[in-house]
Amino acid sequence: MTSESINRIRNLLSAISLVILACGIFSGEDFSPEELVIDSVEANEIVTNSVERMQDILGFHFVIDRSGAPEFIDPEETISFTRAEGNFVAPNMVTATIRVILPGFVTEVDVVSIGDTQWQTNYLTGEWQELAPEYSFNPSILFHPETGIQSALANDLLDLEFVDIEEIDELPGLPLYLFKAAIIGTRTYTMTYGMIGPDKMTVQLWIAPDSFELYRLTIVEPGIEGAEDTNWQLDFWDFDQVIEIVPPIP
């Protein structure tokens, strides 16, 4: 074989590798290594295991993303929630950066929640202030092991069914169980001070088969009378990671 032929083969292999890589990047195909059927009894068992795992977790990193119809976090309906990213430490501590939309612009504030008490940086100066309860989106209540979203998943799911095994973009190479269900919204409505719920909603859960860790939870809140739906996506990772959270000095 001449060196020219070797070069041609090498170039061809490089081109094929690039095409494969590009296909991997562009494709949104589900990952289904084999046809798998999980009946409702098994599905309930997996979700129960997942809820128990979430209740035992020492801490995790989270992102909450909202899209679709706006959800306001103040009684005057001027500040709408769009995204929060932070760390939860069991049982009731959170540090997070919350992104909100005010009329005409988007801004971010830092939040520290320890139980019912919450501090937030001022929209303008960035100085810490203790937050009045009516301006509350308190992630430490949302993630509380006994009374938070875990309890809603344990008690309020209806019509749970297994959908598929699939990967999410953020975790390539990790197949996850995907489940779908309806959820009664009254409990989520209380724990989010009216942001999520109170009507019946649709949820999807992505759970790791071995560890039962819940990596993603999506909630679709139907719009009232033909209005746009509100979509929530909650992502969790860095399980059992514990960081120090202390009350800020206002």
Added chain:
Amino acid sequence: MQARTPSSRAIIILILISIPIFIGALDLTVVSAVLPHVLVDFEIPLQTSLDDAAWIVTGYLLAYTVSMTFMGRLSDLYGRQKVFLAALGIFALGSYLVAVADTWPTRMVLRTYYMLASGRPDPSLISLWNLIAARVIQAIGAGAMVPVGMALVGDLYPPGRRARALGFIAAVDTAGWVVGHLYGGIVARFWDWRMIFWFNLPVCLLAFLLIWFLLRGVGQPRGEGRMDWLGALLITTSLSALILGLGTGAELSGSTGFEDQTALPPYAFPAMIVAILLLGLFIWRQLSAKHPLIPLTLFRTPNFSPASLANFFVGFSLFIAIANVPLFINLLIADTIEQGAWDSGWMLSALTVPMALIAVPGGWLTEKIGYRWPSAIGLLAAIVAFSLMMGWKSTTLYGTMIPQLVLAGLGFGLTLAPIASAVVDASPSEHRGTGSALVIIFRLIGMTAGVSSITTYALQRADKLSNQMLSSSADLSETIRVGVQVLEKVISETFLVAAVASALAVIPILFIRTKIKQGENNE
């Protein structure tokens, strides 16, 4: 070959090449009206938008300027048709990428990131940087079309008819960025802001096919020598470092972004040093190169340097108005961002339309009394206008703002013709094209420097004033009230900066010789 080109064909080519040049210039200012819309749509937080997002404007200005400096030379070497069509293609590609910046390109970047690294970047910021990159691609094409189009006109038109055709292209280019914000406001009012960029595509495609068809068989004179790529690289990196040093892209620390923003970013000073060093190397390169990108001997001709410096300051102060008027209206007056885009577009027209309208009488006045006095009177009018604009409050009526904007527009418009004439008349005939391009380039560099330095200044002042004026126990309504006061004060101070820059422009104007007879510099 030019002599045999039918006149009607030359006119059609002139009109056709003017269309993409107009759209390219339109896109220079179109985002000033829709920027708040874009930032809310992409969910870009204010603390990021005030620094990183400034690159949406600055990146375009910078790439447009840099592209203008060397693409004309490239067309000398590789042919006008090829380079113009390539520039048009690049502009269309950039327009498409702007329109889809937050869709598949963001997903592609994120997927690539997840495959190669751990962690989860913020999709909003990825979308923002995709948009900025797409704007830069757009600007490389748009900036190239102006000098290449002018050179093409030089090839197609005989000397006696060339000036009018070149004037037409210059007018089309100016008209584009004069009405860009108005166009943006109208589109954003009735459609999604992305339509601005989708609309570019069919126009570019049609122009591409027609220009390709009409330029077949037209002579393509090729210049001697080689492209000075090193020179192009040096001027590009020098200008980029200058803009970085002036503060665009400054990273804000802390949670809201305002706190701790009391100094320039740590890389600002080194970036300025690098910019100066690279500029020195560029000058050395231009002096030693056999075929320089810019013949520096031009700066030794009478009037050339003072007029260029004056144009830098004009660009600087003009862009403060172009950037601040939409900011003021969006943040302090309009109830919705759609209303803000619409109002900003119309209000900016009060500045730019008089500016365009007085340019022709300004030219006539220059012929009568020389360069110096029309420029000085125009700058004086701009200084008075900016001084009045310093009094704007959130309660100021549009009826009060309009006459002040008209005065500023008339003032700037009055300076355009004398400064451009001073430069072009000072240029020897063989470098007249380069001289014409440099007039625009200096104004664009001034605009770029204006928008980036004023962003840094406004951020630091907003931080300082917020901390001074807001008590630690302030509730939301108190925070909003103080926020309005802070913005009023900061914007008022930036108008003061614009007035000072206009005053600085008067100094080089005083060094301009009253009138140079045509041909005095023709070597």
